[in-house]
Amino acid sequence: MKILVIGATGRTGKHVLTQGAGRGHEITAFARRPELLTDRSRLADVRQGDAHDLEAVRAAVQGQDAVLAAVGGSGIASTLITAMREAGVRRVVMTSSRSVPATRPRLPVTLAWLFFREVYVDLARAEGMLQVSGLDWTIARATMLNDKPPAGRVHLDFEANATGGAMQLSRADYAMALLDAVEDPALIGKALGICGPK
Numbered sequence: 672m673k674i675l676v677i678g679a680t681g682r683t684g685k686h687v688l689t690q691g692a693g694r695g696h697e698i699t700a701f702a703r704r705p706e707l708l709t710d711r712s713r714l715a716d717v718r719q720g721d722a723h724d725l726e727a728v729r730a731a732v733q734g735q736d737a738v739l740a741a742v743g744g745s746g747i748a749s750t751l752i753t754a755m756r757e758a759g760v761r762r763v764v765m766t767s768s769r770s771v772p773a774t775r776p777r778l779p780v781t782l783a784w785l786f787f788r789e790v791y792v793d794l795a796r797a798e799g800m801l802q803v804s805g806l807d808w809t810i811a812r813a814t815m816l817n818d819k820p821p822a823g824r825v826h827l828d829f830e831a832n833a834t835g836g837a838m839q840l841s842r843a844d845y846a847m848a849l850l851d852a853v854e855d856p857a858l859i860g861k862a863l864g865i866c867g868p869k
């Protein structure tokens with residue numbers, strides 16, 4: 672697939688680039704600071720821009736089969752939805768957080784909301800925008816991310832509260848789950864909860 676990766680220089684985004692190219696996808700990296708991309712050899716293209724800039728996003732989505740936003744937010748959702756509708760690009764996977772719909776485990780969720788309330792409110796807004804966008808969306812809600820080596824497995828569910836798995840998830844494993852989601856049409860219109868494997 673031809674996949675545009677937003678947030679390509681991010682800690683999850685960089686794993687998406689490597690793993691996506693390794694799976695044989697034609698990956699275009701979109702980043703505000705593409706000079707941070709150390710290895711471009713396996714990328715189909717690199718686009719410089721801010722994902723809030725509609726003109727930059729319009730140009731980048733042309734000819735893509737899918738967009739993988741390895742960074743979430745309502746401003747990014749807004750430009751993506753407009754640009755993708757115009758270009759006729761339908762498939763989009765966007766990162767979000769398990770904390771957005773969660774009520775349990777009560778203490779960690781309460782503390783997370785205390786510190787990251789604005790981020791979660793904005794992610795909730797982004798999720799709502801995607802859900803009514805008419806696009807082929809998947810929302811990928813992660814638990815707490817770390818940079819440990821990948822396990823090659825994740826715990827996946829479709830619930831507001833995690834049904835199992837570990838509270839920490841490696842970004843490399845998150846990238847794997849994001850690419851699995853892009854490739855799987857059965858996940859269109861679904862919000863996934865992603866935890867580390869137990």
Ligand SMILES: NC(=O)c1ccc[n+]([C@@H]2O[C@H](COP(=O)([O-])OP(=O)(O)OC[C@H]3O[C@@H](n4cnc5c(N)ncnc54)[C@H](OP(=O)(O)O)[C@@H]3O)[C@@H](O)[C@H]2O)c1
Nearest residue numbers: 678680681682683703721722742743766767768813815816
């Ligand atoms: N961190 C967690 O524990 C956690 C937990 C649950 C879910 N998540 C989700 O996972 C996502 C990825 O997390 P992460 O820790 O891997 O992220 P990260 O390392 O902070 O990377 C975010 C990337 O997005 C880019 N970016 C931000 N705003 C942009 C914009 N307007 N236009 C273009 N690029 C932009 C940043 O570029 P610059 O270098 O230019 O700033 C950076 O490359 C988060 O966005 C969130 O939705 C995170």
